[in-house]
Amino acid sequence: MTAETPETGAENTLEQELAAAREEIVSLVTERDAERDRALRMAAEAENTRRRLERDKADAVQYAAAGFARDMLTVADNLARALESLPADVSDALRTGLEATSRELAAIFERNGVKRVAATGLPLDPNLHQAMVEVESDAEPGTIVSELQAGYMLKDRLLRPALVTVAKAKSAAA
Numbered sequence: 001m002t003a004e005t006p007e008t009g010a011e012n013t014l015e016q017e018l019a020a021a022r023e024e025i026v027s028l029v030t031e032r033d034a035e036r037d038r039a040l041r042m043a044a045e046a047e048n049t050r051r052r053l054e055r056d057k058a059d060a061v062q063y064a065a066a067g068f069a070r071d072m073l074t075v076a077d078n079l080a081r082a083l084e085s086l087p088a089d090v091s092d093a094l095r096t097g098l099e100a101t102s103r104e105l106a107a108i109f110e111r112n113g114v115k116r117v118a119a120t121g122l123p124l125d126p127n128l129h130q131a132m133v134e135v136e137s138d139a140e141p142g143t144i145v146s147e148l149q150a151g152y153m154l155k156d157r158l159l160r161p162a163l164v165t166v167a168k169a170k171s172a173a174a
Contacts (some may be wrong), residue, residue: 063154067113070159073152076105080150109152117151119144119162126154130161137167 079102086095109115117128122140124131128151137145144164151162 039104063157065112066154066157066159069109069112069152069154072105072109072114073150073160075108077149079105113155114159115153117153117158117162119147119151119164122166124166128158128161129164131166132163133165134168134171135165138170139167141167141169143167 079098083098083102084097086098098158119129122144123140124144129144130151132148135145139145144162145165145167146165147162148165149160149163152159
C-alpha cells in the first residue's frame with residue numbers, strides 16, 4: 001500500500017476533472033455538429049421548397065390558359081368541319097368569313113403557344129398520337145396514314161393527342 005501524499009491526491013483529482021472536461025467538450029462538439037447538420041438540412045429543405053414553389057408558380061402562370069385553350073379546340077374543330085362541309089353553291093362572302101375566322105383563331109392559338117401536333121406520314125408517337133384504327137397500307141407499319149382529329153400542344157405540354165389511323169402490314173392472303 002502506498003501512501004498518498006496530498007499532492008498525488010490533488011493530481012488525481014485534477015486529472016479526473018480534466019478527463020471529465022475533455023469528455024464534456026467532446027460531447028458538446030458532437031452535439032454542436034449535429035445541430036449544425038440539422039440546421040443545414042433545414043436550410044436546404046427550405047431552399048428546395050422555395051424553388052419548388054417558384055417552379056409551380058411559373059408553371060401556373062405559363063399554363064393558366066390550358067383549360068380555356070382545350071375548350072377552344074372544340075370551336076376550331078367545329079369551324080374546320082363547317083368549312084369542309086360547305087356546299088359548292090354557298091356564297092363567297094360566307095366562305096370568306098368562315099376562312100377569315102379560322103385564320104384568326106389559328107393566329108390566336110399561335111400567339112398563345114398552342115400548336116398543332118404533326119401526324120400524317122410520321123411514325124406513331126404514343127406521347128402525341130392516339131391510334132384509333134389500323135389499316136392495311138403500302139406505308140411502313142406504324143406510320144400514320146391519316147388524321148381523324150388534330151392534336152394540339154400548349155408550349156411543351158400536350159393539350160390533346162391527335163386521333164390517327166395507323167398503317168399495318170398487308171396480309172399475305174390474296
